[in-house]
Amino acid sequence: MILGNLHLNSPFILAPMAGITDLPYRRLMKSAGASLVFTEMVSANGLDRHAAKTWELLRSCPEEEPFGIQLFGSEAEVLARAAAEVSPCGALIDLNFGCPAPKVIRSGAGSALMRDPQRVGRIVAAVRRATPLPVTVKLRAGWDAAAINCLEIAAIACAEGADGVILHPRPRSQGFSGRADWSLIRRLKELLSVPVIGSGDVFTAADAVRMMKETGCDAVMIARGGLGNPWIFQNAARILAGQQTAAPDAATRHRFARRHYQLQVEIFGLPLALKQMRKHLAWYSRGMRGGAEFRAHINRLEGIDGVMEAIDRFFDEHGKQET
Ligand SMILES: Cc1cc2nc3c(=O)[nH]c(=O)nc-3n(C[C@H](O)[C@H](O)[C@H](O)COP(=O)(O)O)c2cc1C
Structure with missing residues (x-):
């Protein structure tokens, strides 16, 4: 796979x-087999204003390389300046043309740009000139069901120098409901000569490989399917190579949950680590017996004490039940 x-x-x-792909999460997923990891969408305007909180989102470390930076914004010049400034920090720049959040749309960014193909062209051209890094665009299917124009937008982006296209084939109006229309990924792949990356409704390792087979896409992006489920990356690679996979046992879940918490503490320190980790521990313990009590216990912990002990106790108990 070359981008x-x-x-x-x-x-x-x-x-x-x-809110999820912070540095600890990216490092964990990298160690679990993700070949490329991304920041969350980073505001080009925030970077331009030198907002410390925005620049903090770019904090990285060698262990997660190569790492992609996703920018959002609506002004070609601002996005180009931001791309030039962040280029020394990452390996790839992705442009967000898909975010459906009302606040982002009101600013003319994210999926609002799906309604303005010419502006998309100007943005990609400006960013292409501003950075030596590969540039990709991440699209939704279109603004709404009556305006499915991702193929047109992708062609414009590629004509202006995009090195790859990522498609989450739901229109903005669909949010996350219904199903992603993978047939659009197949059509995009037929249309373009640059790599196509599919996104949407990949909840298991088998789904990831099925998306590649059904659409011919060059790579698959995994979002919700990796929450509490980091081994999805290695299992997908195994299935692709024709090897057997096994459901993770309690010891594997335990190892990942521990490592994740350690990384959170190492990178963010306490008490932020605990705040961030609550949702992840809920995902790691999903579907496990006693999970609801474990989650309630973690949510009651106010200080730092007892978190690792609670993790060890919960997963050890499950390990014993398995043997
Ligand atoms: C909590 C959450 C936050 C997201 N944030 C971003 C984002 O910052 N930038 C982006 O391009 N897509 C974002 N997405 C969309 C995902 O990258 C992905 O395209 C979408 O979730 C479909 O994939 P999935 O079915 O594997 O979850 C987000 C999705 C979720 C669930």
Whole structure:
């Protein structure tokens, strides 16, 4: 899998997720087999204003390389300036043309740009000139069901120098409801000569491989399917190579949950680590007996004490039940 000058060792990529793909999560997913990881969408205007909180989203470390930076904004010049400034920090720039959040749309960014193909062209051209890194665009299917124009927008982006296209084939109006229309990914792949990355409704390792087979896409981006389920990346690679996979046992879940919490503490320190980790522990314990009590216990912990002990106790107990 080659994106511009970037060679990836597997076609399974971690999707950008606001509020989730922070540095600890990206490092964990990288160690779990994601070939490329992304920041959450980063405001080009915030970077331009030198907002410390926005720049903090770019905090990285060598262990997660190569790492992609996703930018959002509506002004070609601002996005180009931001791309130039962040280029030394990452390996790839992705442009967000898909975010359906009302606040983002009101600013003319994200999926609002699906209604303005000419502006998309100007943005991609400006960013292409501003950075030596590979540039990709991440699209939704279109603004709404009556305006499915991702193929047109993708063609414009590629004509202006995009090195790859990522498609989450739901229109903005659909949010996350219903199903992603994978046939649009297949049509995009037929249309373009640059790599196509599919996104949407990949909840298991088998789904990831099925998306590649059904659509011919070059790579698959995994978002919700990786929550509490980091082994999805390695299992997808195994299925693709014709090897057996096994459901993770309690010991594997335990190892990942522990490592995740350690990374959170190492990188963010306490008490932020606990705040961030609550949702992840809920995902790691999903479907496990006693999970509801475990989650309630973690949510009651106010200080730092007892978190690792609670993790160890819960997963050890499950390990014993399995043997
Ligand atoms: C909590 C959450 C945050 C997201 N944030 C972003 C984002 O910052 N940028 C982006 O391009 N897509 C974002 N997405 C969309 C995902 O990258 C992905 O395209 C979408 O979730 C479909 O994939 P899935 O079915 O594997 O979840 C987000 C999705 C979720 C669930």
